[in-house]
Amino acid sequence: MSESNTLSVATHVGDDVQRVDDTAKLTGGAMYASDLVFAGMLHAQVKKSPHARAKIVAINTSKAENLPGVHAVLTGKELDYRIGLYVVDKDILAKGAVRHFGEAVAAVAAESLDIASRAVDLIDVEYEVLPPVLSQLDALDESSPLVHPDLGSYDYVKASFSPQPGTNIPNITKIRKGDIDAGFAEAKWIIEREYTNPSVQHVPLETHVAIVEWKAADEVTIWSSAQSPFTLRDLFCRAFKLPYNKVRVIIPHVGGAFGGKAGIHLEPLLACLSRKAGGRPVKFQATREEEFSLLPCRSALTYRIKTGVGADGRITAQKLLMYWDAGAYADYAVNVTRASAYSAAGPYDIPNAWVDAYTIYTNKPWGTAYRGFGHVEFFWGLERHMELVAQVIGMDPLEFRKKNLLKPGSTTLTGERINEHTGNPLKCLEAAAKAINYGRLTPEEEERQARTGRRIGKGIATLHKAPAMPSFTTTAAVIKMNSDGSVVVNIALTEIGQGTATVVTQMAADRLRFPVSRVKVAVERDTDKDPFDWQTVASKGLLLTGNAVIAACDDLLRQAYSDAAQVLRAQTADLDHDAERIFVKQRPEESVTFAALSIGYVYPNGNGIGGPLIGLGRYTAQGLTSLDKETGQGLPALDWTYGAHGVIAEVDPDTGEYKVIKIASAFDVGKVINPGTMRGQCIGGMIQGLGTAECESYIYDDQGRLLNPSLTDNKILTAKDLPEEIECIAVETPQLDGPFGARGVGEHPMISVAPALANAIHDATGAELTHMPVRFEDVWRAIHNKQPIDTWVTKAPADS
């Protein structure tokens, strides 16, 4: 096949191709797990703990068991399985003790939802309530009760994590680069501050839902809203010690996920209920309230940053201490800790760095993956800190950032050398700054300020993120030709709204030189039928799956060329193709159509040759390594996507009320595959980021009971809350190993929105915000309470 493209072929990569899944979704025809119903299906309900920490003294289920229509009742006692992604620390139902408010202690499967609810009400649980551990900093105290006294006996992934038995710490990640003491000794200024953010909820519009059927001979089928069918199967089979070919996971359309549907959730419980109910399928969909505490959230973080700066404004040293609140179970929080640790300094060149990142158990709903995987949280502190440091040393915050940005030749915290293909953080920062006319007010803004009496401020913030994934992450794609020459692509990367199916269609169409109408990406994911993918997370799908799809297209073309060579009595080197046919380059009239080759070529006399054209492509992240446990050195990053935000905010200095006038964000995506879907994904992330910046937060009482598990009390942004102007900007520095030069941008738009907003508010009012979300009252308080400078600037030149 000819790589040099002499034919005029329509291309789709880089163009606005309409989403391939929109008609199904617009007409109500798209089936989600919540829409599925099966013959004999039972409905599950869960009895949840009203306490954050308690001993379970007794559970009486007899009344529930005797209720007509109930087919199975379960408590933790009879379930001897433990689950966990990296640290295996979670029982399917609480056994002996509850560790967070909302934890599942018993469950019922019944013929209807109404009966199941009634049965759950009939279960009596006797608790001995204990004082909960609510703050992760208190949990570090030697006198603190242990959330998991048996931590030392749990299985865990030894290559990456370091649980500390006898403490509340399921993991510490350390990074050591250069000489931290020499770096601080060299510094003219040392600035040290602490930044915090609370737990938040993903709020996918579709709550978690699954249906599980465990039939005789251990034939298990799971329909789920999960993001990652193969990881779900892996964790499930490990917990139940089942062969992988006994368990089938099917994922239909998914109504939003954002990391909250990665891993495994309700499936093991439903499986046990189904088994107990004689193999009938059992369905459960979380209520919105359950979504907040029966299911996981995003971890809270306390981030202490100590920065040394030289006379020239270059950072000489940085000590970064992260205290992650895992909640009751380690789940993804240990890996959020690890991924955040190696990214912890942002896209800056830090010669001497020290990171200690702790994951800490508390008696709260547990933290899991959430879009950004730790980066939204720590960039809050980091990019606020950069702003405050710039202020202390008397340098413009944009100049200070520019001076310290990574550039070709810089090394990251783990020792990776950045080059000109890695991406361009400077271009992103400059584009975002320009889009908001950073550093000055336009005449219109001056006029607006005069008219309203509100102050207008401008803020910027940078971001970066690499996929947090195993060094050997792998995926595959299969492409099958139909007898009319159209193709179906099978991948296990799920479509959760991010547009995977559309961009894969475009990439396959271009690689095959087919119109997009001839390419279909199968909708449903099915572990029995689709090729392996690790997970749909980490913004790694476009790069890894894209490369696998390209390889699959090439494999299919290779087969087609080989069969065509035989048909046309030519060598494959003599052949070329267009959308319809393979032909002899020097005599294009000698040709054979793809349709004629698709399921085997048939000669006029009836002889058949060849066979169905099925291309297989695989791709594994290249050259990545585990990190050294003591120093954190190694190569963890598949690719780095850089970005920056600019925010214009208008603040009432008397009340702290504010409004976002504009947000402009730039991302170096390598190559835009689809401008429309990229812009949509970015704006979606920017607004989600703005929601967590402005108002979203878990609120607990002093007993660890969640006070706001609803969309009324835990508001997310509505259309009315949007900034007046939203601008999304693409930078294209091609990624050498990216498909068509592309890299992922799924999570990045959400990262650093909060500090960009707070920096704008700071610019307008001088408010030294260190906690997010930034509510009006927080702005008011920050305007009025400034921390005396000598409590956080611990070294300064004598003359400053």
Added chain:
Amino acid sequence: MWMSVEVNGHIYEREVTEHWTLLRFLREDLELTGTKDGCSAGECGACTVMLNGQAVNACMVLAAEVDGATVETIEAEAANGELSEIQAAFARNYGVQCGYCTAGMVMSVRELLRHNPKPTVAEIKEGIEGNLCRCTGYQQIIEAVLDVSGQVTNETKGGLKYV
């Protein structure tokens, strides 16, 4: 209770469970699953349908209340397999991502345009304020409404910028 209701042009006669909402009735009894449940509490708008020509949250209406009424759901929005103008504008403008809010959004936009064929951006925002979307950030949905109401100008036309 025994009742009769017209849904998407068909008359259904059914015994309804007294405490069931219109949402459960549509999804579970009539198996019209295009209308989604995002909260069951009137907070998200995913369940928006037209009841006697007016948009309502189907989770906030008891099924028994719709006896004798006319209901239209997303399943009736496309006619003869062709997307309606609103649906086509959503598609052209990337107003759909995961799709879970989409049915309700389309219904709210229909309600808005019925009263106000050329809404301003502020009016559009108000019109879809009750419909939460966690994926799109609403912007391309707003652009879809400007598009379908014939108001796309160079000013209002959104697009990705390149530097």
